[in-house]
Each structure stands twice: as C-alpha cells, then as structure tokens.
Amino acid sequence: xxxxxxxxxxxxxxxxxxxxxxxxxxxxxxxxxxxxxxxxxxxxxxxxxxxxxxxxxxxxxxxxxxxxxxxxxxxxxxxxxxxxxxxxxxxxxxxxxxxxxxxxxxxxxxxxxxxxxxxxxxxxxxxxxxxxxxxxxxxxxxxxxxxxxxxxxxxxxxxxxxxxxxxxxxxxxxxxxxxxxxxxxxxxxxxxxxxxxxxxxxxxxxxxxxxxxxxxxxxxxxxxxxxxxxxxxxxxxxxxxxxxxxxxxx
Numbered sequence: 246x247x248x249x250x251x252x253x254x255x256x257x258x259x260x261x262x263x264x265x266x267x268x269x270x271x272x273x274x275x276x277x278x279x280x281x282x283x284x285x286x287x288x289x290x291x292x293x294x295x296x297x298x299x300x301x302x303x304x305x306x307x308x309x310x311x312x313x314x315x316x317x318x319x320x321x322x323x324x325x326x327x328x329x330x331x332x333x334x335x336x337x338x339x340x341x342x343x344x345x346x347x348x349x350x351x352x353x354x355x356x357x358x359x360x361x362x363x364x365x366x367x368x369x370x371x372x373x374x375x376x377x378x379x380x381x382x383x384x385x386x387x388x389x390x391x392x393x394x395x396x397x398x399x400x401x402x403x404x405x406x407x408x409x410x411x412x413x414x415x416x417x418x419x420x421x422x423x424x425x426x427x428x429x430x431x432x433x434x435x436x437x438x439x440x441x442x443x444x445x446x447x448x449x450x451x452x453x454x455x456x457x458x459x460x461x462x463x464x465x466x467x468x469x470x471x472x473x474x475x476x477x478x479x480x481x482x483x484x485x486x487x488x489x490x491x492x493x494x495x
Contacts, residue, residue, distance in 0.1 A: 254493040261488060262322060266330050269314035273334050276304040276311075277341055277386050280439075282378060290468070298450070299465045308431075309473030312400060312424045313481060319404050320416075320485050321492070327401045331394070338390045345379050345386075384439050392434030400427035416485065417478055424477075428470040436462045 287299040319327040354362045360380045362370040400423045407419035436459055449458035
C-alpha cells in the first residue's frame with residue numbers, strides 16, 4: 246500500500262474514533278444530567294401473570310447508544326481503545342460531579358436538610374430548579390459511575406471473550422450477548438443505588454412496596470435496553486462492514 250493511502254486510511258480511522266468517542270461521552274454526560282428528572286410511562290406490560298407500568302427514566306433513552314459505540318470501538322480498534330474510552334467516561338462523571346458541587350456552593354442560598362433552597366412565604370427561589378436537578382444528579386451520577394464502570398467493563402470483556410471463543414465469527418452473538426448481560430448489571434445497579442443515594446428520589450407508585458417499585462423500574466429499564474440492543478444489531482453489522490472498507494481493511 247502506498248504511503249499516501251496509508252496516511253489517508255489512518256486519518257479516516259482517527260476521525261471515526263473521535264466521532265464514536267465523542268458520541269459516547271456526550272451521550273453519557275446528557276443521560277447523567279437528565280437522569281431521573283422525568284419518567285416516561287409507555288403503558289402497561291404483562292409479564293409472568295403480572296401487570297405493571299412500563300416506566301423509563303428520560304436519562305435511559307440515549308443509553309443504548311453508548312453500548313453500540315463501545316462495541317464498534319471494540320471491534321474496529323481493539324479492547325485497549327475501548328477500555329480507554331470507558332475510563333475517560335468515568336473521569337467525565339467525576340468532572341460533572343465537581344461542577345455541580347462547585348456551582349452549588351458558590352454564592353449558595355440558605356439550604357434545608359434536603360439540600361434544596363428554603364421556600365419562604367410559598368415563594369420558590371429562582372435557583373430552586375438547579376438545586377433540585379443537582380440533588381437528583383448527585384445520586385444518579387454516583388449510581389451511574391458504579392453501574393457504568395461494572396457494565397461497560399463487563400461489556401468489553403464479554404465481547405472480546407466471545408470473539409476469542411468464536412475465532413472472530415458470529416459477530417451478532419458477541420454484540421448482543423455482551424450488551425444484554427452488561428445492561429442487566431447496569432439496570433440493577435443504577436436503579437437501586439439511585440433510589441437510596443437520592444433518599445427516595447425515585448417515586449414509588451401507590452400500592453407498591455419499595456422492592457416492587459424498584460423492580461418495576463429495573464424490569465422496564467432492562468426491557469427497553471434489550472429491545473434497543475436487538476435493534477442495534479443491524480446498524481452494528483452495517484457499521485463494521487462499511488467502516489472496515491472505509492479504513493481499507495476489507
């Protein structure tokens with residue numbers, strides 16, 4: 246291959262990596278900021294003889310994209326690069342926490358024991374919304390950091406373990422299996438930790454115990470992520486095929 250072609254393909258590969266890593270990290274920041282600020286009820290679902298609401302936190306909506314990005318990075322750039330992006334995401338979470346802490350402590354109003362500005366004469370302070378989001382985000386980011394670290398590292402590890410066991414074949418298997426397993430870990434960790442870290446920040450519907458309410462969130466979140474994982478199989482296949490040609494590797 247001519248040197249000019251090598252330089253062209255290297256530049257293309259660097260640009261695509263930057264794009265995938267940027268989407269991954271930008272999505273991570275967005276979902277942690279939005280977090281559990283709102284829940285979307287998609288209706289009731291029936292499972293194993295039980296009926297419960299299919300409620301998903303708005304922060305969960307973009308989350309499956311992060312797994313598609315890390316799977317593409319794993320396949321095209323290798324395990325080391327994928328883990329580098331995962332660790333960068335962890336430090337980004339810490340940066341978000343620091344800015345929230347700093348913004349809430351500079352020129353801070355009088356705060357109650359719940360971490361929110363005191364309401365006087367039924368008048369809500371203008372910066373109440375910031376402190377409310379700050380409270381939810383603190384708990385969500387702490388939960389997200391732990392869940393994210395476990396889930397993403399499991400995703401990368403299982404992906405490459407299956408790649409080795411199948412000798413590079415069955416791309417669909419390692420894409421779906423690694424994502425589904427890691428998202429189960431993520432769903433359980435992030436819901437349970439968020440609830441207790443935000444002092445009940447996840448609303449439990451009337452008629453449900455805490456355990457039942459948390460299970461509704463876990464199952465809803467996981468089913469949403471599994472459906473997204475199955476749907477991203479085709480984009481993953483097409484992305485790998487096209488990008489390998491784009492990089493001059495196929």
